[in-house]
C-alpha cells in the first residue's frame with residue numbers, strides 16, 4: 087500500500103485525498119485522476135491503469151467529475167464509484183440561459199496569472215484573474231513574460247505588487263529554458279498548475295518550455311472555436327519536465343467571474359479594510375460623512391482607479407451571483423456547499439486532520 091500511494095503521488099495524490107478513503111475502500115478501489123472530460127466518458131490515469139471510463143453522475147453540477155478530479159474506480163470493472171473532495175475548484179456559469187454552474191478544473195495548486203511586460207500589462211485584468219484564484223482557493227503566481235523585451239522590469243514588478251498584498255511575482259522570458267528553473271517551486275512532482283492570461287502573453291510558449299515539448303502552437307493565432315463547442319482533441323493535462331502537471335482546457339481560458347464575492351474581497355483586502363472603518367456600515371463612499379474610503383483617496387493612500395475596479399468587479403459578481411442564488415434556493419446545493427466550505431475551513435485551520 088505504501089508503494090502504491092508513493093506512485094500515486096506522481097499524479098498529485100496527497101494525504102488530503104488519502105484521508106478520505108478508508109482502508110477497506112482503498113483495498114477495493116483504484117484512485118485515478120481525471121485527465122480529460124469527454125461527452126461520452128472520462129480519461130483517467132493512475133500508476134496501474136489509464137484509459138477511458140464511464141462518467142459519474144451526481145445530483146448537482148458540482149458532484150460531477152471535472153479535469154483534475156480524483157475518483158475511486160472499481161478495481162475490476164474500472165467503473166467510477168466515488169468522487170473525492172477537492173482542494174480547489176474553478177467554475178463558471180454555464181453557457182445558455184439557465185446559468186447553471188459548469189466546473190472547469192479541480193485540485194489545481196497554483197494558478198499562473200500571466201501578463202507581459204509591455205502594453206498588455208493591465209491591472210484590471212490581473213485583478214480579475216487574482217479574484218478567480220482566490221475564489222477557487224488556488225494560490226496565484228503572477229508570471230510576467232517578455233521580461234527580455236522590457237527596459238524596466240522592476241517598474242512592472244512594482245506596479246504588480248501594488249495589486250494584492252503578498253502577491254508572488256516572477257518575471258521571465260517564456261521561450262527560455264531558465265523559465266522552467268524560475269517556476270520550479272510550483273512545477274515539481276505531483277504539483278498541479280493552470281494558467282490564464284490574454285492572447286499573446288506567451289501561454290503556449292510557456293507550456294512548451296515547461297513540458298520540454300512542442301505540445302502547443304505558438305503562432306498567436308486564435309484556435310477556431312465555434313460558439314460554445316470546442317474541438318479539443320488534445321489532452322487536458324500535460325506532464326511537466328519537473329514532474330508536475332499542467333492543466334489546460336478551453337474552459338480555463340474563458341474563465342469569467344461567477345459568484346466570486348469572497349475572491350474579490352480577497353484581492354481588495356485593503357479596500358475592504360477601509361470600508362470597515364467608515365462611520366456608517368452601509369456607507370456607499372459617496373457623500374457620507376466619516377467615509378474612510380474617500381479619506382484614503384484624498385490623502386493619496388488609495389488609488390481611485392483601484393476603487394473603481396473593485397466596484398466594477400463587485401457589481402459584476404452581484405449580477406452573476408443573483409442568478410446562481412436563485413438556482414441554489416431551488417436545489418439542495420447550497421446546504422452541501424456550506425458543509426463543504428466548513429469542512430474545508432476546519433481542515434485548513436487544523437492541519438492535524440489531514
Ligand SMILES: Nc1nc2c(ncn2[C@@H]2O[C@H](COP(=O)(O)OP(=O)(O)OP(=O)(O)O)[C@@H](O)[C@H]2O)c(=O)[nH]1
Pocket residue numbers: 231232233234235258259260261283284285286287288289290291292303304305306307308
Ligand atoms: N521575446 C519574448 N517573446 C515571447 C515571450 N513569450 C512569448 N513570446 C512570443 O509571443 C508570441 C505569442 O506567444 P504565445 O505563446 O503564442 O501566446 P499565447 O498566450 O499562447 O496566445 P494565444 O494562444 O493567442 O492565447 C510568440 O511569437 C512567442 O514566441 C517572451 O517571454 N519573450
Ligand SMILES: [Mg+2]
Pocket residue numbers: 289290291302303304306
Ligand atoms: Mg496559445
Ligand SMILES: [Zn+2]
Pocket residue numbers: 361364365369370371372374376377378379380
Ligand atoms: Zn465609506
